Amino acid sequence: MLRTLWNAFTRRKQWEQDLQDEMRDHIAQRTQHLIAAGVPEPKAERQARLEFGPAESYKERCREAHGLRWPAELLQDLRYGFRVLSHSRGFAAIAIISLALGVGANAVVFSAIHTLLVRPFPIPEPERIYSINRNHDPSNSFPNYREIRDHNQVFDGLFAYRIAPMSLENSGVAQRVWGYLVTGNYFDTLQVHPFLGRFFGPPEDLHENASPYAVLSYDCWRNRFGGDPGIAGKTVHINSGVYTVLGVAPQGFHGTEAFYWPEIWVPMMMQPRIEGRSWLNERNEYDAWIAGRLKHGITNQQADADLGLIAANLVRQYAGNEGIYLTVARAGFAGSTGRDPLQAFAGGVMLLAVLVLLAACANLASMVSARVADRHREFAIRLSIGAGRTRLLRQLLTESLLLSVLGGAAGFALAAGFLHFINQWRAPLDFPASFQIPADFRVFGFAFAVALVTGLVFGILPARAAWRTDPNEGLKGTQGNALSRRWALRDLLLTAQVAVCCLLVTSSFVALRGMVQSLRMPLGFSGSIRRHSRL
Amino acid sequence: MNKTSILPGTLDLLILKAASLGPLHGYGILLRIEQMSGGALGIEQGALYPALYRLERQNLLTTQWGTSDNNRRAKYYSLTSAGKKRLRQETSGWKRLATAMSTALAAEPEEA
Numbered sequence: 001m002l003r004t005l006w007n008a009f010t011r012r013k014q015w016e017q018d019l020q021d022e023m024r025d026h027i028a029q030r031t032q033h034l035i036a037a038g039v040p041e042p043k044a045e046r047q048a049r050l051e052f053g054p055a056e057s058y059k060e061r062c063r064e065a066h067g068l069r070w071p072a073e074l075l076q077d078l079r080y081g082f083r084v085l086s087h088s089r090g091f092a093a094i095a096i097i098s099l100a101l102g103v104g105a106n107a108v109v110f111s112a113i114h115t116l117l118v119r120p121f122p123i124p125e126p127e128r129i130y131s132i133n134r135n136h137d138p139s140n141s142f143p144n145y146r147e148i149r150d151h152n153q154v155f156d157g158l159f160a161y162r163i164a165p166m167s168l169e170n171s172g173v174a175q176r177v178w179g180y181l182v183t184g185n186y187f188d189t190l191q192v193h194p195f196l197g198r199f200f201g202p203p204e205d206l207h208e209n210a211s212p213y214a215v216l217s218y219d220c221w222r223n224r225f226g227g228d229p230g231i232a233g234k235t236v237h238i239n240s241g242v243y244t245v246l247g248v249a250p251q252g253f254h255g256t257e258a259f260y261w262p263e264i265w266v267p268m269m270m271q272p273r274i275e276g277r278s279w280l281n282e283r284n285e286y287d288a289w290i291a292g293r294l295k296h297g298i299t300n301q302q303a304d305a306d307l308g309l310i311a312a313n314l315v316r317q318y319a320g321n322e323g324i325y326l327t328v329a330r331a332g333f334a335g336s337t338g339r340d341p342l343q344a345f346a347g348g349v350m351l352l353a354v355l356v357l358l359a360a361c362a363n364l365a366s367m368v369s370a371r372v373a374d375r376h377r378e379f380a381i382r383l384s385i386g387a388g389r390t391r392l393l394r395q396l397l398t399e400s401l402l403l404s405v406l407g408g409a410a411g412f413a414l415a416a417g418f419l420h421f422i423n424q425w426r427a428p429l430d431f432p433a434s435f436q437i438p439a440d441f442r443v444f445g446f447a448f449a450v451a452l453v454t455g456l457v458f459g460i461l462p463a464r465a466a467w468r469t470d471p472n473e474g475l476k477g478t479q480g481n482a483l484s485r486r487w488a489l490r491d492l493l494l495t496a497q498v499a500v501c502c503l504l505v506t507s508s509f510v511a512l513r514g515m516v517q518s519l520r521m522p523l524g525f526s527g528s529i530r531r532h533s534r535l
Numbered sequence: 536m537n538k539t540s541i542l543p544g545t546l547d548l549l550i551l552k553a554a555s556l557g558p559l560h561g562y563g564i565l566l567r568i569e570q571m572s573g574g575a576l577g578i579e580q581g582a583l584y585p586a587l588y589r590l591e592r593q594n595l596l597t598t599q600w601g602t603s604d605n606n607r608r609a610k611y612y613s614l615t616s617a618g619k620k621r622l623r624q625e626t627s628g629w630k631r632l633a634t635a636m637s638t639a640l641a642a643e644p645e646e647a
Contacts, residue, residue, distance in 0.1 A: 022561055022610055023584065025603070029562045030580070053581035061585035066592060 019062055027052055056385055064390070077398035084399060091371060092403065095364055099407025099451065102360030104414035107447040109353040111419060113346045114442060116259075121332070122252045124191045129256055130300075130328040131291040132158075132307065138334045139286040142268075142279060144314060144321070145183075148290065151310050154303045157189030158292030161255065164274055166264060169237035170224050177220065179264035180255060181271050187215075189293050190256070196221070197232025197247025205267040208280065213267055214243040218251040220263035238266065241273055256291050256331040284320040291331045303328045352507055359500045361454055366493040368400065368459070400459025401452065408451025412444055419443075546578060546586050548629065551614065551622040554596060558613040560603060561587060587612060595621050 030048035035041055049055075085092040121129065132148065134140045140148075145160040152158065162181040167174045180186075184205030192199075195218055204211045214236060216225070225231055235242050243266070254261045268288075272278035279285040294303060307326035314321045333342055372379075379392055553559060553567040565583055568576065590596040595618035603609035614622065 018610065019584075021608070023581070025560075025607060025609060026562045026565075026580065051580050053579040055581055058581035058584050062588045065585045065589035 015066075019059060023052070023055055023059070060391070074398070077395055078402060080395060081399045081402045085402065088371070091367060092406075095367060095403050096407045096410055098360040098363050099404060099454065100410035100414050102357035102454065103408050103411025103447050103451050104418065105353040105356045106450050107412060107415035107443050108418050109346075109350050110446045111415070111443040113350065117343060117346060121256060122250070125293075127330075128156075128294045128296075129190070129291060129331045130294055130303065131256070131289065131331040133327050133329055134286065134324050136327075137286070138289045140288055140290050141283050141286050142288045143281060143283045143318075145288050145290050147314060148307070148310055148326070151313070152306055154295055154298045154306045155292040156295050157185050158290060159183045159186040159189050160268060160288040160290050161186065162268070162271070162288055163257075163260060163262070164266075164271075166238050166266070166274060167240075168224070168264065169240075174237075175224075177224075177263040178260075179266060180262045181268045181274060182265055183268045186265070191293075192250060192253050194247035195250045196229070197245070199249075199265075200246055200267050205269045208269050208271075208278065209273050211267045211269055212241060212243040212273075213246050214238060215246055215265040216248050217254065217261070217263045217265075218249055219261070221248040224263075238264070239274055243270075257334065258332045283318055289334075294328075300328055348507075352504065355500055355504045355507065357450065357454065359497060359504060361457055362493050362497040362500060364403075364454070365457070366497065369493070372396070397456070397459045401455045404451040404455025404459075405448075407454075408447050411451065412447040415443060415447060545629075546582065547590060548622070548625045549576070549578075550583070550586055550590060551595060551618055551625070554612050555614045555619065555622055558599070558601075558611040560601075560609040560611050564612065590618070594618075 027045070027048045030051065031045045034044040034047055039047060123129070131138055132140065134144075140160075142160060145158075149155075149158045149160075160183045164179055164181045166177055166179050168177045169175075184200060184202035187194075187199035188201060194215070199215055200211065200213045204213055216231070221227060221231060228234075231245050232247050234245050236245055237243070249265070266274060269280075271280055279287045304327050307328065311321075311324055311326045315324060382392060383389070549568050549571075550564060553564045553571065556567065559567060561583060564587070565578070565580055568578065587596065591598060591612070594615055596612045597615050597618075598610050598612055600608060601611045
């Protein structure tokens, strides 16, 4: 790349030299001719130059006609752009900062949405994992789970899971960790493979309190057990009971809820020991969440129809099931309760971020057009010594793009820093709700694209004013008509800026209130957790 | 010297014609055009070069470096086959136009 640029650069120098020589020879030969024709020598050269016309202007037209190789042109434009920007550091700094804020905000929101709503779970065919809702609630009773598991026709595997806090004793110190109680077919259905040791399976989840096994998450194994390679087979104390660690889950695997990062998995049959009171046979206690892998080619509607039959049977056969109906929803956000509000909220936040970017754009556009007004004289001079208007326009665009690339880079750095902070941060909840949002190449690409589009938008508007520069008026200092029109554009931009800022402040407050409200939203399992923490 | 300034677009045709008579450097093309037109067509001399570069880019002209009469390195322009074809087309087009124009301008008002 650099070599191409350098080659193009040297070739270009040669090309310029050739052009220069060609024109000089022309004038020299003309001078000789005129002398031969009897014109006195000093006058001859002057006349030759006059006949030739404005050489610089013709050179510029030759450059245009030749169609310069882009790297050389870019290099030239960039060099000039850097020089211009370094002459006005204040302008450049403010422009880059406002761009960085706009781009950074958008990159953060983009990556959050991508990670939470778009990115699939790190398991094979995650799009086939669906959760079962009872009347739009993810929880169900364990006896109902057994019925659904045994009678459905649409799932390859159906497991029950339960968010459960546990007290894990490690080197004599008991620490509260958040884990999962899961049925024996959990790991098979999700098709994950252990990082170390093995997982428990259906045979180890048959009888109540008979399977004291545990699987650790990768992070738990690294942080609490120092990454002990011989962990499999060792025993740990959970809620004062002795459990054998069977294995370690692969890095990044955290089950099927987007926000929940459990540290430990224990067979469901250990529920009475872990929670102190069994609900495994209580038909009217809705404590288990259900999810499974749909069979190949089964649609939501087919699954819902099949579940409808099962629900009808449940209602008929067992008291306490009156009025229940079962539906499927993509797993990840507490059944069907989480995804829609979250999507709406994410949409709102994205809108806010776009508004921030718009404000930054308006800010930049008005700054750039103010600068165009200040540089009116410079443009007039360049035009009158033979610069083409397209060349001028391209130079302005290059400056804008240079700014936007710098701003985009700063914005990406800002976003990456913020995401790093978020990833470290734990919400002030007694719950492992964690945001693992990597600042990866997608975020970088997004920031770059946003910055480029912004650069084009705020670069083109003022460039139109430069396009209309009249060299004569500009040099005389009477800028007249063009200037008043440009002021109108700037007024418009100012108005837009104020409007966007007002909108931004109002909608930020609305969003904040919304978020406070949604934090008060019941989490769906709070009752039993309170029960546990009283124990 | 009373010179007619040339119509836009005709400079290219004149250059192609001049170059079709053998490789020439820039000044040579100018001289050839003056000689061909009997000095009646005025071109601003610098304007020759953007046109030369444009025709070269359109692959109608090709260039090579040689030595000029006064022993200096000089760039010689000659016609490519595409240039020859273009010259033929433009020449016949121009002739038709010229005939049509002179016929039109020569028309006498009809006697009533």
